[in-house]
Structure formats: C-alpha cells, structure tokens
Amino acid sequence: MARMKFICDAERCIECNGCVTACKNEHDVPWGVNRRRVVTLNDGIVGAERSISVACMHCSDAPCMAVCPVNCFYKTEDGVVLHDKDLCIGCGYCFYACPFGAPQFPQAGAFGVRGKMDKCTFCAGGPEKDNSKAEHEKYGRNRLAEGKLPACAEMCSTKALLAGDGDVLSDIYRERVMRRGRGGDLWGHATAYGRPDAKATGPILQSIPQKS
Amino acid sequence: MMKLLILLTGLVVLAGCGEQPQTITAKPGTSAAKADDVPYGEGKSFADRNAWQLQLRARADNQNEYKRVN
Amino acid sequence: MNRLFALFATLLMALAAMAALAQQSSGPVESPADLAKQEQQRSVTQPYNNAAIWKNARGAVEGYVSIPAPEAGVLIQDGGQNWRALRNGWFSVIGGWALVAMMLVIGGFYAWKGTVQLHDSPTGRMIERFTLLERMAHWGTAISFSVLAISGLILLFGKTLLIPVIGFTLFSWLAILAKNLHNFLGPLFIISCIITFIVFVRDNMLKAIDFKWIASFGGLISGKHVPSEKFNAGEKLWFWGGLMLLGLVVGVSGLVLNFPNFGQTRATMQLANLVHLTGATLFMLGALGHIYMGTLGMAGALDAMKTGVVDESWAKEHHEIWYDEQLKAGNVGNAGKAVAPGAKSPQPVAIGGHD
Ligand code: SF4
Ligand code: SF4
Numbered sequence: 001m002a003r004m005k006f007i008c009d010a011e012r013c014i015e016c017n018g019c020v021t022a023c024k025n026e027h028d029v030p031w032g033v034n035r036r037r038v039v040t041l042n043d044g045i046v047g048a049e050r051s052i053s054v055a056c057m058h059c060s061d062a063p064c065m066a067v068c069p070v071n072c073f074y075k076t077e078d079g080v081v082l083h084d085k086d087l088c089i090g091c092g093y094c095f096y097a098c099p100f101g102a103p104q105f106p107q108a109g110a111f112g113v114r115g116k117m118d119k120c121t122f123c124a125g126g127p128e129k130d131n132s133k134a135e136h137e138k139y140g141r142n143r144l145a146e147g148k149l150p151a152c153a154e155m156c157s158t159k160a161l162l163a164g165d166g167d168v169l170s171d172i173y174r175e176r177v178m179r180r181g182r183g184g185d186l187w188g189h190a191t192a193y194g195r196p197d198a199k200a201t202g203p204i205l206q207s208i209p210q211k212s
Numbered sequence: 213m214m215k216l217l218i219l220l221t222g223l224v225v226l227a228g229c230g231e232q233p234q235t236i237t238a239k240p241g242t243s244a245a246k247a248d249d250v251p252y253g254e255g256k257s258f259a260d261r262n263a264w265q266l267q268l269r270a271r272a273d274n275q276n277e278y279k280r281v282n
Numbered sequence: 283m284n285r286l287f288a289l290f291a292t293l294l295m296a297l298a299a300m301a302a303l304a305q306q307s308s309g310p311v312e313s314p315a316d317l318a319k320q321e322q323q324r325s326v327t328q329p330y331n332n333a334a335i336w337k338n339a340r341g342a343v344e345g346y347v348s349i350p351a352p353e354a355g356v357l358i359q360d361g362g363q364n365w366r367a368l369r370n371g372w373f374s375v376i377g378g379w380a381l382v383a384m385m386l387v388i389g390g391f392y393a394w395k396g397t398v399q400l401h402d403s404p405t406g407r408m409i410e411r412f413t414l415l416e417r418m419a420h421w422g423t424a425i426s427f428s429v430l431a432i433s434g435l436i437l438l439f440g441k442t443l444l445i446p447v448i449g450f451t452l453f454s455w456l457a458i459l460a461k462n463l464h465n466f467l468g469p470l471f472i473i474s475c476i477i478t479f480i481v482f483v484r485d486n487m488l489k490a491i492d493f494k495w496i497a498s499f500g501g502l503i504s505g506k507h508v509p510s511e512k513f514n515a516g517e518k519l520w521f522w523g524g525l526m527l528l529g530l531v532v533g534v535s536g537l538v539l540n541f542p543n544f545g546q547t548r549a550t551m552q553l554a555n556l557v558h559l560t561g562a563t564l565f566m567l568g569a570l571g572h573i574y575m576g577t578l579g580m581a582g583a584l585d586a587m588k589t590g591v592v593d594e595s596w597a598k599e600h601h602e603i604w605y606d607e608q609l610k611a612g613n614v615g616n617a618g619k620a621v622a623p624g625a626k627s628p629q630p631v632a633i634g635g636h637d
Contacts, residue, residue, distance in 0.1 A: 002265055002268065002269070010332060010335070011330065011332075017348060020348075020349075032351075034349050034351070034354075037347055037348075037349050037354055038347065038348070039345040039346070039347050039354075039355055039356075039357055040345050040346040040347070041335055041339070041343065041345040041346075041357075042314070042317075042318045042321065042335070042345075043345065043346035045318045045321075045322065046322070047321065047322040047325040047326070048317075048318040048319075048321035048322045048325065048334075048335070050332060050335050052345075052357060054357060063362055063363055063366045066366050066370055067365075067366050067369065067370065068441075069437050069438070069440060069441050069457060070440075070441065070445075070450070070453060070454045070457050071441050071445060071450065072450075072454070074248065076248055082248070086451075086454070087450055087451070087454040088454075089454065089457045089458045089461050090461070091437070091461055092542065092551075095548065096362055096365055096548050096551055096552050096555065097362040097363070097365060097366045098359075098362055099358045099359055099360070099362055099363065100357070100358060101353060101354065101356060101359065101548075107543070111540075111541050111543060112541055112542045112543025112544075113465070114542065127247070127248050127249070128249065129249050130249045130250075130251050130256075142251075144251070144268070145249075145250075145251035145257070146251070146257065147251070147257065147258065147264065147267040147268065147271065148271060149268065149271050149272060149275075153275065154271075154275070159275055159276075159277055162272075162275050163272070163275075164268060164269070164271065164272025164275065165265075165268065165269055165272050168269055168272040168273055169272065169275075171273075171276075172272075172273075172275060172276040175276065175278060176278075179278075180330055181330075182328070182329070182330045182331065183329070183330025183331055183332065185332050185333070185336060187336065187339070187357075188339075188357070188358060191340075191358055220383060220387060223383060
C-alpha cells in the first residue's frame with residue numbers, strides 16, 4: 001500500500017517559490033491563503049543558507065485530526081490527510097496543533113473571524129466526487145485522481161521537492177545521497193511520520209544509513 | 213464535610229488517570245461524513261486500484277532525474 | 283477550610299505549570315548566529331552535514347519567508363503537540379469528570395438536606411433586596427454565562443458525546459451555532475460581568491464577620507445560625523472568586539482567542555486556550571453550586587432575584603445583619619406586595635384590563 005509523502009531536499013531548494021506559485025495557480029487559492037510556503041534559514045549568510053518548501057506533511061498521527069471538534073478530517077488509503085469543508089466550523093484548533101503551520105483560514109468576517117479551513121490536499125481534493133465542480137470549488141484540482149502527483153513537486157525545477165509513494169521517494173533520495181557521498185537529513189520526517197520509539201521531544205533528523 | 217471535599221478533590225485528580233491514548237487510529241479510506249471518491253473502477257479513468265497505483269509509482273519515479281538524463 | 287484553599291491553590295498552580303510546560307520548545311537553544319557560523323565552517327570541513335541548520339528548526343528560529351503571515355517563517359512548532367495532549371487529555375478528562383462529580387455531589391446534598399425551608403412563617407411584610415438594575419445585571423450575566431457554558435461544552439465534548447448520537451452533519455450545524463454564539467456572546471458576557479461587578483461591589487466588601495461565617499461553614503455543620511450582611515461570605519466568595527477572578531481569567535484568555543487578527547502567536551493561543559479551559563471549568567463548577575443554592579437548595583432565593591423583594595422572616599433568617607439595618611432604616615414593609623417566599627410561583631400580574 002502506498003504511503004504518500006513529501007520530501008524537500010535542502011541541498012537543492014533554490015527558493016524560487018515556483019512550488020508556491022504552482023499550487024496557487026493549480027487550485028485557484030484565494031488571496032491570503034498559502035497552502036505552501038518556502039522558508040529560508042540563515043538568509044544571506046554564505047555557506048549557511050538553506051531553504052525548505054513546507055506545506056501539510058500529511059502526518060501519520062495527525063495532530064489536526066486529534067483536536068478537530070467536529071472530526072472533519074479523514075485519511076485516505078494512501079495516507080493523505082484530507083478534510084471536509086462542509087463540516088469545518090473554522091475554529092482554528094487544527095492551526096494551533098499542526099507542527100508545520102499548514103492550516104490556513106480565509107478571513108470570513110470582521111475582527112478576524114475565521115472561514116473554513118484550507119490546506120494542502122496533496123492535490124487529492126476532498127470527499128466530493130473526483131474533479132466535480134463542487135470539489136474543485138472547495139479544494140481545487142484533484143490531480144491524484146487523474147494519475148498525476150502534486151503540482152508543486154512535479155514542476156520543481158531542481159527536484160528538491162519530491163512527492164509520491166514514500167518507498168519510491170526513499171529510493172530516489174538514497175541514490176542522491178549515495179552520489180553525494182554523505183548527508184542524509186530528511187527534514188521534518190520524524191515530526192510528520194514519526195518513529196515508534198521517538199518521543200515528542202526526540203531529534204528531528206532521520207538519517208538514512210549511508211553506504212560508502 | 214471537610215473530609216468529603218478533600219476526598220472528592222482527590223477523586224477528581226485521580227480521574228486524570230483515565231486519560232485516553234492520544235494516538236489517532238483513523239480507519240484509512242473512511243471519511244467523516246461522506247465516503248471519499250476513488251478514481252478507479254467502473255467507468256473511471258483506471259480499471260482498478262492496482263492500475264492507479266502503478267501509474268502514480270511510475271510518475272513518482274519520473275522525479276528521479278538520474279534516470280531521465282542518462 | 284484553609285487546608286482546602288491550599289489544596290485548590292496547589293491544583294491551580296499545577297495546572298498553570300502544565301500550561302507553561304506546553305510552551306517550552308524542546309532541547310537547548312543555541313543562538314542562530316552561532317549556529318550559522320558553525321554551519322559555515324561545516325560546509326567546508328564536512329559538506330552536506332546540515333546538523334547545525336536543523337538544530338533550531340523546531341520553532342526557535344524564524345527564517346525568511348515571502349509570505350506576510352504571522353509565524354510563516356517558523357518551520358516546526360513544538361507547542362501544538364503538547365497542547366493537543368493536554369487539551370484532549372488532562373484538561374478535558376479532569377474537567378469533564380469534575381463536572382460530573384459536582385453534579386453527583388449536589389444531587390447527594392439535595393437528597394440529604396432537601397430544600398432549606400423557612401423556620402418561621404412569612405409575615406407578609408416585604409423588603410426590597412434587589413433593585414431592577416441589580417436584577418438586570420444578574421440575569422444578563424446569568425443568561426450569557428449559561429449560553430457560553432453550554433456552547434463551550436458542546437465544542438469540547440461534542441466530538442465524543444454527541445457525534446455518535448446525532449451524526450456528523452447535524453453536529454456540525456450545532457457546532458457552528460455554538461461557535462458563533464460563543465464568539466459573539468463572549469464579549470457581551472465580559473461587559474455584563476463588569477456591570478454586575480460595579481453594581482454589587484459595595485455589598486460584597488469582606489468584613490470580619492465573613493471569616494466567622496467561613497469558619498463555621500455557614501452554620502452548615504453545627505446547625506447554628508451565623509448572622510450575615512446583605513451577602514453572606516459564601517456569596518461574597520462567589521462574587522470575588524467567581525465573578526471577578528474567574529471572570530477576568532476567562533474573559534482575557536477568551537479575548538486572546540476570539541480576535542486572532544492581532545498577530546498573536548500559536549504559543550500564546552495554546553496557553554490562552556488551556557487557561558480558558560481551566561477557568562471555565564472552575565467557573566462552571568462554582569456556577570453549579572450557585573445555581574443550586576439559588577433555586578432548589580434554598581426556598582425564597584430565586585423569588586428574591588426574580589421579584590426583587592423578600593419577606594421579613596426570610597431576611598431575618600438568612601441575612602440578619604442586613605435585616606436589622608433595613609429595620610432601622612424603616613424599609614421593612616415598604617416594598618411592593620410580592621409572593622410569600624416558598625410559595626409556588628408568582629401569580630402573573632395582569633397588565634391593563636382593570637377598569
Ligand atoms: S502537517 Fe498539519 S495539517 Fe498536515 S496532517 Fe500534519 S498536523 Fe495535519
Ligand atoms: S478549523 Fe475546521 S478543520 Fe480545523 S479544527 Fe476547526 S473545525 Fe476542524
């Protein structure tokens with residue numbers, strides 16, 4: 001069974017924000033809502049600058065799911081965390097709980113009243129009929145149903161951002177690391193996909209055993 | 213009365229021991245209120261789940277430029 | 283009694299400590315500049331080793347991001363997981379069972395004592411106890427409190443208790459209603475709390491006599507009568523500890539959550555939520571007791587808040603010092619005719635139609 005994941009390779013990301021733009025365009029995401037963003041650490045410091053593209057990581061034991069008061073989240077058979085906007089009440093709890101700051105809220109009234117939550121769907125839409133008008137209006141395009149992968153990763157020019165079945169991605173990444181000879185940091189994976197023995201405060205790095 | 217109150221406070225604190233496990237064990241493929249639509253089967257783009265998965269796998273593998281360039 | 287207070291204080295502090303814990307991010311935090319320097323050296327000596335970059339990735343540093351949203355530059359925030367564990371765990375489990383326990387205690391107490399009736403028969407001479415303004419302030423607060431309590435409980439426990447019964451769609455409507463009521467009545471509740479505070483503060487000053495009342499637990503144990511002013515120490519405790527203190531706690535934390543458009547961070551909102559939960563639970567526990575004493579527990583108390591007047595004997599029995607003052611001031615028997623305390627319900631007064 002496939003387990004859909006994202007990988008962002010900090011050695012490759014050039015902070016072009018192409019993934020952000022692709023996502024906004026693919027799903028007609030409204031103003032103020034950004035399903036994906038690129039964060040640059042040590043900006044401008046030569047040799048220490050790294051960029052990471054981050055969106056919903058589709059966590060295994062998803063905190064957003066755990067705190068939603070109306071239980072509107074669900075997980076597909078492929079491990080994609082989706083939600084039902086018809087049920088969402090816009091309370092913002094998923095936003096408090098999410099480690100990656102993925103849930104977004106269009107402002108739906110005065111004083112910052114939150115509208116229905118919006119987040120990365122791994123280009124898999126929502127509970128409506130695949131690629132129906134209703135689904136497109138609420139969640140954007142359903143690329144997965146068309147046999148395609150998330151637009152952000154597929155158009156990434158440096159292939160820093162990878163999306164798809166975790167096994168395939170590991171193979172790609174392993175090959176990369178082998179060619180580099182060292183360095184197998186997988187950013188965010190321990191937080192999102194966890195390790196059974198890892199405590200909440202455990203290390204964030206999950207290293208792939210290196211050959212050579 | 214005093215003893216009763218202390219006893220009760222104790223009981224209330226003890227109630228914390230009934231804490232539920234915090235792990236979400238959502239049944240995969242189940243939606244909260246509606247069933248999620250799948251892209252395979254009768255009249256859909258893919259014959260069965262396997263065909264769909266194979267397509268996605270091939271697509272994921274395409275992200276490996278070492279395979280594509282050489 | 284003092285020991286009991288100490289116990290409650292400890293409990294409160296423990297909760298606060300847990301809430302504070304939720305804010306801590308893990309691991310030692312090194313300064314971003316140091317780490318950047320380390321990484322620069324490392325990129326020469328050990329290329330591809332990015333450990334120094336990721337050391338602070340869990341919320342300690344904010345990177346550059348082109349999106350002008352608060353905290354968009356934070357890669358991972360740790361507090362969310364702790365908040366989730368505390369909210370779904372200790373806070374809701376203890377709070378929920380505490381409410382159930384309180385209801386059982388009150389039920390048991392009612393079975394034991396029943397409604398406290400007047401010993402003397404009512405004289406029919408009425409005294410004004412609450413002015414119209416006082417009653418309006420009280421009921422404004424009471425009604426908004428009840429709506430807030432019920433909607434809050436729906437949002438916290440509905441997922442476990444209601445969804446299995448009424449289903450997802452219906453519960454979602456209920457939750458949207460609850461959320462909107464909660465968000466819009468919240469500020470109103472704060473205002474009515476302030477009005478109630480101003481209206482009642484003069485009669486709620488703590489005096490030496492109150493400590494005597496507390497020491498004998500309102501004469502509950504000894505059965506001996508303790509005279510009290512317009513408000514007895516129990517009522518004053520509810521005024522200061524409930525209306526004022528908990529009102530402040532719940533009000534401030536509620537405002538932090540209600541208006542997310544001031545750029546407050548998630549850590550602030552997580553803490554505010556836990557404080558809000560704690561305060562609201564204590565508030566509801568107190569309110570259960572207060573409502574019991576004002577309705578089922580004590581004959582005549584509800585009528586006093588409904589009509590504003592009480593019978594002479596009721597005043598003498600429950601608030602002797604206040605009664606003596608009223609007697610001296612010549613106020614006894616001045617107030618309009620009202621129902622005798624303990625009688626069923628007031629007869630509706632026909633408006634007009636008498637010619
Ligand atoms: S990244 Fe956030 S929104 Fe996505 S599954 Fe995890 S907790 Fe939920
Ligand atoms: S904002 Fe919507 S999805 Fe998020 S926790 Fe609240 S109801 Fe659930």
